[in-house]
Amino acid sequence: MSGALQVELDVADRDVRLALRIEPGETVALLGPNGAGKSTLLGVVAGALRDGASRVALGDRSLADGTTWVAPYDRGIGLLAQDALLFPHLSVAANVAFGPQAHGVRRAEARRLAEAWLERVGCTDLRRRKPGQLSGGQAQRVAIARALAADPAVLLLDEPMAALDVDARPALRQLLREVLRDRTAVIATHDVLDALLLADRVVVLEGGRVVEDGPTTEVLARPRSAFAARVAGLNLVAGQWASGVLVGERSVSGSAHDGLVDGDDAVAAFRPSAVSVYAEAPAGSPRNAWPVTVTAIEPSADQIRVLAGRLSALVTPQAAAELRLAPGSEVVFVVKANEVEIYPR
Ligand SMILES: Nc1ncnc2c1ncn2[C@@H]1O[C@H](COP(=O)(O)OP(=O)(O)OP(=O)(O)O)[C@@H](O)[C@H]1O
Secondary structure, eight states: OOOOEEEEEEEGGGTEEEEEEEOTTOEEEEEOOTTSSHHHHHHHHHTSSOOTTOEEEETTEEEESSSOBOOGGGTTEEEEOSSOOOOTTSOHHHHHHHHHHHTTOOHHHHHHHHHHHHHHTTOGGGTTSOGGGSOHHHHHHHHHHHHHHTOOSEEEEESTTTTSOGGGHHHHHHHHHHHHTTOEEEEEOSOHHHHHHHOSEEEEEETTEEEEEEEHHHHHHSOOSHHHHHHOOOEEEEEEEETTEEEESSEEOOEEOSOOOTTOEEEEEEOGGGEEEESSOOTTOOSEEEEEEOOEEEEETTEEEEEETTEEEEEOHHHHHHTTOOTTOEEEEEEOGGGOEEEEO
């Protein structure tokens, strides 16, 4: 462990000014709209962007300040970009062995490390190929192996799934879950699922400033900033997986991901717009029908947000009027199981 990553950004010509401290082993998701400053932050930390007024330190080692400037390859910081950026003329195995070799590891040992990482990311069979012969998802797996083979103290990920087909994302996300566990990492993303599944903590940037910073489930369930509210505001129910159902504050049925087994800690996520509100439980009893007491009613764009404790539903103003919704109303929240995703935590 190399100690906390401390960043003080002051990039005047981009109007990005913020301070952030990331503890060893912590994975932080950076969320924010286009132009918020995510890439600027990663660039300064990685050393791709040189800016005299910003400071970066890892533990008690300064990587950049008014007088110090450590070159990117010497920082102990790995960067995984949107595109895999592999060396096109080297084989997959040589790409992965490159980092360790560049840091003085002997050739045979670097090859052995490369083989171990390729196995870890499920790409052993691809070791002799050239990057041009890989799919986007395969190339990104190899890039993960390459970044981790260099044993970075901190891994930065800049929208690592953005260039992939939607179909290729869940498997890569699962791999990242495994390799990021207990690692110090910062992942810039537009996708709230990345934050939910990969990060302990969410930092929201807007206009070059930190506007929100907190534990992932708190920020996603009860966002305070405008951006986080737009992308998140998810209903999250934590519990344990038991016989095909999540059992927590409520029992929740949904589509379960990636080999959940009984007893696993899990979280169910669904959008407020997927929740229907009824005066009484509808006939045919859908699997997710929860009697609740309304705690608050709030306008939300052209809809009404109905809060019931930690849960929320979005309904039309007409529906709210017909149901005479008010704090204290007893209603039933209904969510189709296919609108609910259940993930390991
Ligand atoms: N190469 C550059 N030169 C000057 N200004 C830049 C440059 N790249 C970005 N900026 C500006 O810096 C600010 C922060 O942008 P940045 O690229 O860090 O945002 P981002 O959160 O990564 O956005 P996106 O989600 O679009 O990647 C914006 O005002 C942007 O216009």
